[in-house]
Amino acid sequence: MDENQQPKITGPSNSRFRVNFREHSHQISFDRMTVIGDLNPRHIKEFQQFIATNPYVSVLDTKTDYVKARMYDDLFYLEYDKIKGQSRQRRNIRIEFNPNHCSEDARQFFVKHIVRLMNDVGFSRLDLALDIEKDLRSFYVASETRWKSTVFYGLDGKPETKYFGVRDSQRYIRLYDKKQERKDNANEEITAADLWRLEFELKRDMVNQWETIADDLIIKQPDWHSIADIRTRSFVYMLLHEQDQWGELSRPVKAKYKKIIRDMEGEDLTVFVQQVIKNEAPRLRQQLEDWTGNKLI
Known part of the structure; x- marks a missing residue:
C-alpha cells in the first residue's frame, strides 16, 4: 500500500468517550509542588532565626549559607544553598510538598515564614493529577x-x-x-x-x-x-x-x-x-x- 494512502477502517468510531462530567466522576489537583526562589539578602538574619528557633522546623543539616530542614510536621522539605545557587546561576531556595496534605494553616505558615522572605518566586516542578x-x-x-x-x-x-x-x-x-x-x-x-x-x-x-x-x-x-x-x-x-x-x-x-x-x-x-x-x-x-x-x- 502507498505510504500516503489512508488505510481502510472497518467502520466509523461509535464509542468515542464523550465529555460528560456528571456520568464520569473525576477530580483534578496538583499532587506535588516544588517552589523555588532567592532568599532576599535583607531577610537573611530573619531566615536564620526562623530556622534556629521555630518549633515547627526540624533541621537536618546546616552549614554556612546552607540549610536542609523539614517543617510543619514534615509536610515541607526545604533546602537553601547560596553557593550552589551562585555557581549554577539558579535560585537558592527550593521547597517540596504535597498541597493536598496541607491545611490552610500550613499554607499560611509557608507563605508567612518562607515565601515572604524570597524574591523571584516560581515553580520548578508541578505534578498535575486527574483521578477518574x-x-x-x-x-x-x-x-x-x-x-x-x-x-x-x-x-x-x-x-x-x-x-x-x-x-x-x-x-x-x-x-x-x-x-x-x-x-x-x-x-x-x-x-x-x-x-x-x-x-x-x-x-x-x-x-x-x-x-x-x-x-x-x-x-x-x-x-x-x-x-x-x-x-x-x-x-x-x-x-x-x-x-x-x-x-x-x-x-x-x-x-x-x-x-x-x-x-x-x-x-x-x-x-x-x-x-x-x-x-x-x-x-x-x-x-x-x-x-x-x-x-x-
Whole structure:
C-alpha cells in the first residue's frame, strides 16, 4: 500500500468517550509542588532565626549559607544553598510538598515564614493529577514527541501502571490503578468500582505549560483490530506498544499515523482530559498564586 494512502477502517468510531462530567466522576489537583526562589539578602538574619528557633522546623543539616530542614510536621522539605545557587546561576531556595496534605494553616505558615522572605518566586516542578472512576488499564498515551513507554503488571497479570517518557524529562506521564495503589501502600479500601490516575510530572520549562499539557496527546483505548490492512494494523500496534518508535518517523508520517489512531474505533479520553484541565484552570491557577503569596513570576 502507498505510504500516503489512508488505510481502510472497518467502520466509523461509535464509542468515542464523550465529555460528560456528571456520568464520569473525576477530580483534578496538583499532587506535588516544588517552589523555588532567592532568599532576599535583607531577610537573611530573619531566615536564620526562623530556622534556629521555630518549633515547627526540624533541621537536618546546616552549614554556612546552607540549610536542609523539614517543617510543619514534615509536610515541607526545604533546602537553601547560596553557593550552589551562585555557581549554577539558579535560585537558592527550593521547597517540596504535597498541597493536598496541607491545611490552610500550613499554607499560611509557608507563605508567612518562607515565601515572604524570597524574591523571584516560581515553580520548578508541578505534578498535575486527574483521578477518574474508570478502568483505564487498556488505554495508551501517544504523542508526536519521542518517548519511552513502560508497563508494570499486577499479580493478576493485568496492567497496573504505565509510564510514558523518562523520569528526568520535562514531562513524565503516569497512568496507574489508584485504587490498588492505595490498598497496597496505605491499606485503604476505596469504595469506587474503579479509580485510575493520569498524572503529569512537569519540570523546568514544562511547568509553565501545565494548562496545555495534554493538547498534543492522544489518550485512547484504541481498537487496532479495526484496521483492515494488516501492514497498517501491524505498524499501529508497534507505535502503541513501542512509543519510542515515533521518533523514527518523519513529520508527515507522524501526522498520518496520529490521525489513524485518533480516528480508529475505541474509547477516546483526549477531549475529556483537555476539557477538564480547561474548566478547572482558573481554580488551579488561583491555587498556584495562593501558594506563592501572589508573588508568582
